[in-house]
Amino acid sequence: xxxxxxxxxxxxxxxxxxxxxxxxxxxxxxxxxxxxxxxxxxxxxxxxxxxxxxxxxxxxxxxxxxxxxxxxxxxxxxxxxxxxxxxxxxxxxxxxxxxxxxxxxxxxxxxxxxxxxxxxxxxxxxxxxxxxxxxxxxxxxxxxxxxxxxxxxxxxxxxxxxxxxxxxxxxxxxxxxxxxxxxxxxxxxxxxxxxxxxxxxxxxxxxxxxxxxxxxxxxxxxxxxxxxxxxxxxxxxxxxxxxxxxxxxxxxxxxxxxxxxxxxxxxxxxxxxxxxxxxxxxxxxxxxxxxxxxxxxx
Amino acid sequence: xxxxxxxxxxxxxxxxxxxxxxxxxxxxxxxxxxxxxxxxxxxxxxxxxxxxxxxxxxxxxxxxxxxxxxxxxxxxxxxxxxxxxxxxxxxxxxxxxxxxxxxxxxxxxxxxxxxxxxxxxxxxxxxxxxxxxxxxxxxxxxxxxxxxxxxxxxxxxxxxxxxxxxxxxxxxxxxxxxxxxxxxxxxxxxxxxxxxxxxxxxxxxxxxxxxxxxxxxxxxxxxxxxxxxxxxxxxxxxxxxxxxxxxxxxxxxxxxxxxxxxxxxxxxxxxxxxxxxxxxxxxxxxxxxxxxxxxxxxxxxxxxxxxx
Amino acid sequence: xxxxxxxxxxxxxxxxxxxxxxxxxxxxxxxxxxxxxxxxxxxxxxxxxxxxxxxxxxxxxxxxxxxxxxxxxxxxxxxxxxxxxxxxxxxxxxxxxxxxxxxxxxxxxxxxxxxxxxxxxxxxxxxxxxxxxxxxxxxxxxxxxxxxxxxxxxxxxxxxxxxxxxxxxxxxxxxxxxxxxxxxxxxxxxxxxxxxxxxxxxxxxxxxxxxxxxxxxxxxxxxxxxxxxxxxxxxxxxxxxxxxxxxxxxxxxxxxxxxxxxxxxxxxxxxxxxxxxxxxxxxxxxxxxxxxxxxxxxxxxxxxxxxxxxxxxxxxxxxxxxxx
Numbered sequence: 001x002x003x004x005x006x007x008x009x010x011x012x013x014x015x016x017x018x019x020x021x022x023x024x025x026x027x028x029x030x031x032x033x034x035x036x037x038x039x040x041x042x043x044x045x046x047x048x049x050x051x052x053x054x055x056x057x058x059x060x061x062x063x064x065x066x067x068x069x070x071x072x073x074x075x076x077x078x079x080x081x082x083x084x085x086x087x088x089x090x091x092x093x094x095x096x097x098x099x100x101x102x103x104x105x106x107x108x109x110x111x112x113x114x115x116x117x118x119x120x121x122x123x124x125x126x127x128x129x130x131x132x133x134x135x136x137x138x139x140x141x142x143x144x145x146x147x148x149x150x151x152x153x154x155x156x157x158x159x160x161x162x163x164x165x166x167x168x169x170x171x172x173x174x175x176x177x178x179x180x181x182x183x184x185x186x187x188x189x190x191x192x193x194x195x196x197x198x199x200x201x202x203x204x205x206x207x208x209x210x211x212x213x214x215x216x217x218x219x220x221x222x223x224x225x226x227x228x229x230x231x232x233x234x235x236x237x238x239x240x241x242x243x244x245x246x247x248x249x250x251x252x253x254x255x256x257x258x259x260x261x262x263x264x265x266x267x268x269x270x271x272x273x274x275x276x277x278x279x280x281x282x283x284x285x286x287x288x289x290x291x292x293x294x295x296x297x298x
Numbered sequence: 299x300x301x302x303x304x305x306x307x308x309x310x311x312x313x314x315x316x317x318x319x320x321x322x323x324x325x326x327x328x329x330x331x332x333x334x335x336x337x338x339x340x341x342x343x344x345x346x347x348x349x350x351x352x353x354x355x356x357x358x359x360x361x362x363x364x365x366x367x368x369x370x371x372x373x374x375x376x377x378x379x380x381x382x383x384x385x386x387x388x389x390x391x392x393x394x395x396x397x398x399x400x401x402x403x404x405x406x407x408x409x410x411x412x413x414x415x416x417x418x419x420x421x422x423x424x425x426x427x428x429x430x431x432x433x434x435x436x437x438x439x440x441x442x443x444x445x446x447x448x449x450x451x452x453x454x455x456x457x458x459x460x461x462x463x464x465x466x467x468x469x470x471x472x473x474x475x476x477x478x479x480x481x482x483x484x485x486x487x488x489x490x491x492x493x494x495x496x497x498x499x500x501x502x503x504x505x506x507x508x509x510x511x512x513x514x515x516x517x518x519x520x521x522x523x524x525x526x527x528x529x530x531x532x533x534x535x536x537x538x539x540x541x542x543x544x545x546x547x548x549x550x551x552x553x554x555x556x557x558x559x560x561x562x563x564x565x566x567x568x569x570x571x572x573x574x575x576x577x578x579x580x581x582x583x584x585x586x587x588x589x590x591x592x593x594x595x596x597x598x599x600x601x602x603x604x605x606x
Numbered sequence: 607x608x609x610x611x612x613x614x615x616x617x618x619x620x621x622x623x624x625x626x627x628x629x630x631x632x633x634x635x636x637x638x639x640x641x642x643x644x645x646x647x648x649x650x651x652x653x654x655x656x657x658x659x660x661x662x663x664x665x666x667x668x669x670x671x672x673x674x675x676x677x678x679x680x681x682x683x684x685x686x687x688x689x690x691x692x693x694x695x696x697x698x699x700x701x702x703x704x705x706x707x708x709x710x711x712x713x714x715x716x717x718x719x720x721x722x723x724x725x726x727x728x729x730x731x732x733x734x735x736x737x738x739x740x741x742x743x744x745x746x747x748x749x750x751x752x753x754x755x756x757x758x759x760x761x762x763x764x765x766x767x768x769x770x771x772x773x774x775x776x777x778x779x780x781x782x783x784x785x786x787x788x789x790x791x792x793x794x795x796x797x798x799x800x801x802x803x804x805x806x807x808x809x810x811x812x813x814x815x816x817x818x819x820x821x822x823x824x825x826x827x828x829x830x831x832x833x834x835x836x837x838x839x840x841x842x843x844x845x846x847x848x849x850x851x852x853x854x855x856x857x858x859x860x861x862x863x864x865x866x867x868x869x870x871x872x873x874x875x876x877x878x879x880x881x882x883x884x885x886x887x888x889x890x891x892x893x894x895x896x897x898x899x900x901x902x903x904x905x906x907x908x909x910x911x912x913x914x915x916x917x918x919x920x921x922x923x924x925x926x927x928x929x930x
Binding site for chain 2: 662664668693694695696697698701702704706709710711712713714715723724727728758760771774775
């Protein structure tokens with residue numbers, strides 16, 4: 001007996017590229033989109049800071065006549081002025097530039113250096129791995145903040161030294177993460193299968209290791225920027241980061257300490273700026289993690 | 299089992315040595331001559347050389363490092379450039395404050411963080427869960443020093459409930475302890491929650507349910523015990539973060555602990571003090587991690603049996 | 607007391623996920639008598655596990671729902687039972703064993719503890735020594751020396767772990783055992799051993815069994831009756847002889863048996879059934895098998911077939927071909 005289906009083609013599914021499916025899953029995560037939106041606004045404000053305020057006039061030069069103005073929409077200072085008469089809003093958005101710049105740059109440097117070390121150790125194994133990891137173990141035994149403060153202690157305060165301290169202190173953690181990632185991938189059966197087919201090293205690295213390792217790496221990097229912003233502001237707060245009069249959220253809080261009782265807004269506002277940036281980055285990092293490997297989601 | 303402990307403890311020594319080497323190296327990059335700082339620019343070269351020898355600053359790098367290690371093993375960490383007192387004395391004076399703060403801190407983290415994390419996981423998707431997760435995220439995103447300042451503003455200045463500085467009574471420790479432990483609590487809530495959720499998704503939970511076990515029995519007997527294993531390790535990490543965060547908390551609340559010693563030491567370029575204090579904290583953290591690892595090996599039956 | 611232990615009528619089960627509704631079971635009916643073993647056969651995704659989970663109401667909390675139908679255990683509709691009543695049933699009247707022994711046991715409890723747990727849950731007044739006795743007996747029943755009861759699951763091999771799982775399931779001597787692919791994760795030789803064990807215990811305790819499997823060889827060894835499942839429905843149902851021999855079969859059953867390579871003939875290619883099982887979020891109209899069936903007609907695409915009784919009462923086929 002023959003039937004209708006004799007000549008019918010079986011249905012196939014259209015394949016989405018990996019990047020597309022990651023973005024598709026990310027878009028569905030509302031919190032992650034909120035984080036992205038928040039970060040976008042912050043970057044926008046930081047980049048277009050000159051449109052809102054002049055660096056010299058508003059953020060840096062002192063104007064004793066305008067001291068301690070309360071925040072209001074009427075007097076042209078929506079976040080008020082500080083004890084030197086500087087516009088707080090201007091200082092916050094220029095401060096954002098510093099946080100984002102130092103945070104992003106230091107993480108990129110740490111990630112690049114850490115990835116190189118970690119992937120060499122993970123991929124080649126053996127003695128190379130052993131020596132590198134002994135070194136990393138010692139460095140990892142020292143908490144990141146202590147390592148950073150030691151470097152700042154040696155080099156002195158200032159933005160450039162801060163950048164060096166943040167970059168170097170972040171390298172051990174990235175090497176550890178990347179090494180673990182590479183080892184994990186290397187031991188999976190699809191890599192074993194590729195080797196069994198005669199695939200050479202370079203191709204394995206390019207087609208198998210890198211695509212699988214890069215996802216977790218980006219997630220870690222995003223979360224690392226969040227931590228970096230907290231560290232940068234902490235170091236500046238204790239006077240070991242960016243030097244005055246450069247506006248930075250942490251040093252703004254340090255200066256506001258003595259005015260806490262009478263002018264609480266000077267303490268509240270920069271703190272909220274830090275908190276919002278970190279929340280945004282954490283939401284994005286978590287969202288990326290869920291989008292890249294949905295199996296990890298609860 | 300004893301062999302395993304001894305092996306781990308012995309492996310600690312090269313790491314401690316390594317830590318001291320790294321810190322020593324970094325801090326000897328300091329530009330500027332400490333002798334000039336102490337004696338001033340007008341001192342004669344002979345006087346400078348004499349002081350240099352006295353402080354152990356003569357000789358090449360490795361000579362100095364070697365000398366440092368030998369002295370350290372005898373408890374001699376040099377003298378503070380600022381106060382002239384032996385560094386070991388300064389350390390000893392400060393350790394109790396930091397110690398007290400950390401113990402209270404980790405106590406709060408465990409007693410509050412774990413239960414909230416568990417409840418949040420059991421009641422996943424409920425309002426309580428969402429509030430806890432959101433709260434944990436926000437608190438973990440706050441800068442520690444800002445939290446400290448806000449607490450001072452509210453509880454010291456406005457409500458006058460707790461003092462902002464000093465170490466007189468137990469009241470002095472309340473705000474710093476809260477500040478110190480807040481992020482730890484937030485982290486532990488998130489980690490406990492995700493560990494519980496992971497544990498509850500396992501197949502053996504389904505087996506337990508198929509036996510006729512009720513929710514309480516499943517949670518306590520099956521999910522919880524399995525979930526708490528990785529938490530032990532996380533508590534160790536938390537402690538480490540808390541110790542290194544002491545720098546900030548002690549500065550905000552003007553507490554005379556190891557953390558604020560490091561901060562003032564760095565500001566005043568008092569290198570011997572900084573080296574010793576940083577090494578001390580790093581070593582303390584390594585020891586704590588070692589203890590945590592050993593505890594974990596003992597309580598996980600899968601690892602314990604491989605030791606036999 | 608009738609001989610019918612379990613009777614399922616027109617069961618419909620869905621999973622309401624964030625993305626779509628999954629129609630897992632779509633109008634399922636079968637009966638299991640006392641002491642009988644029913645084999646539930648089908649490919650992955652047919653809805654077999656869902657059926658078993660529904661009986662014990664172990665579906666994932668917010669997502670799995672029984673929308674229609676009744677499940678009668680000794681005449682009582684347990685879809686309407688309270689959670690408390692279900693807990694009394696689970697492990698005592700009806701037990702379930704799952705596919706993967708590697709993950710079914712709690713790694714940080716001793717196996718003695720885990721067997722004792724089911725005994726304690728259903729015998730709250732028993733003394734410690736009584737429980738201990740019964741644990742020993744359970745272990746011996748499955749061929750594990752009682753002095754191993756202080757050991758942890760990771761110290762046992764896969765086959766032995768599955769024996770522990772069976773010991774737990776049968777500790778309270780249930781009337782019905784739901785076995786979801788109990789031997790699939792095991793080596794072939796161990797498979798044979800475990801099956802032997804199950805058959806032996808079944809005889810001894812007169813337990814009925816619902817054996818879920820995709821392996822027709824296993825079915826042939828141990829089952830009295832067979833139900834072939836496809837896309838959430840039973841498409842053919844009958845005794846072992848009726849399914850394995852005879853001329854009249856559902857086209858899917860034909861395909862299943864046809865896909866088994868013949869040891870005696872030399873073949874160049876295997877004979878799979880063309881196509882894939884339908885997407886359970888988007889089931890086809892009419893007969894759910896129609897787009898893969900080589901006998902498909904216009905009627906098949908449009909109307910759902912009825913259950914047709916073939917010569918005698920026990921053999922049932924859900925197909926328009928047999929509907930005169």
